[in-house]
Amino acid sequence: MNAPEHQTLEKQRREAVKLEKRLCRQVGQAIADFKMIGEGDRVMVCLSGGKDSYSLLDILLKLRSRASVNFELIAVNLDQRHPGYPEHVLPDYLGKLGIPFRIEVQDTYSTVKRLIPEGKTMCSLCSRLRRGVLYRVARELGATRIALGHHRDDILETFFLNLFFGGKMKGMSPKLRSDNGEHVLIRPLAYVAEDDLEEWARLREFPIIPCDLCGSQETLQRKQVKQMLRDWERVHPGRTESMFRAMSDVVGSHLMDRKLFDFEGLKSPGGADRTDVSELPDFAPIRLHRGAGPGIDPGED
Numbered sequence: 275m276n277a278p279e280h281q282t283l284e285k286q287r288r289e290a291v292k293l294e295k296r297l298c299r300q301v302g303q304a305i306a307d308f309k310m311i312g313e314g315d316r317v318m319v320c321l322s323g324g325k326d327s328y329s330l331l332d333i334l335l336k337l338r339s340r341a342s343v344n345f346e347l348i349a350v351n352l353d354q355r356h357p358g359y360p361e362h363v364l365p366d367y368l369g370k371l372g373i374p375f376r377i378e379v380q381d382t383y384s385t386v387k388r389l390i391p392e393g394k395t396m397c398s399l400c401s402r403l404r405r406g407v408l409y410r411v412a413r414e415l416g417a418t419r420i421a422l423g424h425h426r427d428d429i430l431e432t433f434f435l436n437l438f439f440g441g442k443m444k445g446m447s448p449k450l451r452s453d454n455g456e457h458v459l460i461r462p463l464a465y466v467a468e469d470d471l472e473e474w475a476r477l478r479e480f481p482i483i484p485c486d487l488c489g490s491q492e493t494l495q496r497k498q499v500k501q502m503l504r505d506w507e508r509v510h511p512g513r514t515e516s517m518f519r520a521m522s523d524v525v526g527s528h529l530m531d532r533k534l535f536d537f538e539g540l541k542s543p544g545g546a547d548r549t550d551v552s553e554l555p556d557f558a559p560i561r562l563h564r565g566a567g568p569g570i571d572p573g574e575d
């Protein structure tokens with residue numbers, strides 16, 4: 275090997291070490307910030323065969339080897355019987371890793387195909403069915419945590435999808451109770467950038483299973499939001515990080531959600547408050563224009 279080749283290799287090795295450190299630091303930080311995993315937890319790691327879930331398992335294994343708390347990791351994959359699904363890939367990979375795992379086979383694909391008309395997106399029903407199976411498996415395994423591979427960019431995309439199309443300021447929670455109330459779901463990759471996961475998957479040579487076997491596509495809206503975020507970051511580097519930081523620093527008093535801030539209870543400092551809500555004139559005719567920016571509705575009705 276000549277000197278330039280050696281230098282290139284050395285540089286790549288240093289970059290890989292830096293990336294590993296960053297991933298471990300960010301995942302460790304998210305786990306600590308949201309108290310995701312504690313002593314004695316049994317963590318069921320949902321493995322789809324994509325870059326995110328492989329990385330999740332990989333980083334959790336690294337962290338566990340040096341953690342001061344003891345916790346178990348069990349990898350679970352749901353084989354939904356998508357045509358062409360390479361069913362040997364994950365058992366082979368997990369077998370070599372030597373960790374406990376379970377492959378659950380359930381043909382949700384046929385159910386989705388039967389119920390969703392041709393050409394319509396299948397993801398909503400498919401994910402609901404998948405969730406149901408994973409909750410059952412978690413119960414059978416006695417898992418105290420279900421770990422999912424969503425990352426920082428998934429969280430931001432979801433935030434903007436809700437903002438643009440759902441009329442809600444809502445992203446994805448790093449830790450939440452499952453909708454059936456039985457489980458605690460965690461997202462240890464919440465602080466991790468998707469680009470880093472792509473690079474990590476490439477470096478670690480994970481045997482990726484393509485995610486388009488079902489024939490469904492990401493919705494157009496999600497694609498557009500993803501592209502919008504990428505374009506913003508390209509033109510204004512650092513914007514993604516700034517927006518993501520904002521999600522951890524919400525100022526309820528400067529928004530308009532009365533569940534977040536007690537506007538009604540706001541009193542004049544150091545004196546009697548003369549605002550008696552019952553004595554206020556009827557402001558009902560004054561409303562904000564919907565979609566036309568702040569303005570006063572002249573109150574036609």
Ligand code: SF4
Pocket residue numbers: 396397398400401485488489490491492
């Ligand atoms: S992309 Fe396919 S496997 Fe994934 S949720 Fe949608 S229908 Fe299901």
